[in-house]
Amino acid sequence: LQVTVTDPRTVALLFQPVLLRCQYQTVALDPPIVTWKYKSFCPTPQGDNGVVTSPGDVPDVTSPCPDAARTVRIVATKQGGVVTLGDFYRGRSVTILGGAELSLGPAAWGDSGVYICTVTSTQDLEGNNEAVAELVVLGE
Secondary structure (H helix, E strand, O other): EEEEOOOOOOEEEEOOOOEOOOOOOOOOOOOOEEOOOOOOEEEEEEOOOOOOOHHHOOOOOOOOHHHHHHHHEEEEEEEEOOOOHHHHHHHOOOEOOOEEEEEEEEEEEEEEEEEEEEEEEEOOOOOOEEEEEEEEEOOO
């Protein structure tokens, strides 16, 4: 199993559609389970509210922080042709397209963060089963 994200960092404008591209290769015959998880960027010491108004305001994602210090939630899962959205994303134009691409309809302020694409197969346990994409949503 090999999972890759073609664009590890995506910058999008507020209210524009976003597509995070995740691809996988597997020897499994059955379709795997694809899960996209969201993690907010690590908070800054100044108490940054996460609002990005210009490219110069992009958060520093190189400093790690524990999950307890940030928001973590499931965006969506896909098994076969069935996509299930996490509670926070219900009612939004969010889905998993193709094999594992995450489509976030119009980008919202709270969408900036780290997205983890995980592909799980009981028939293919070797290799790397996840990849990370960062999304920064900019204002006007």
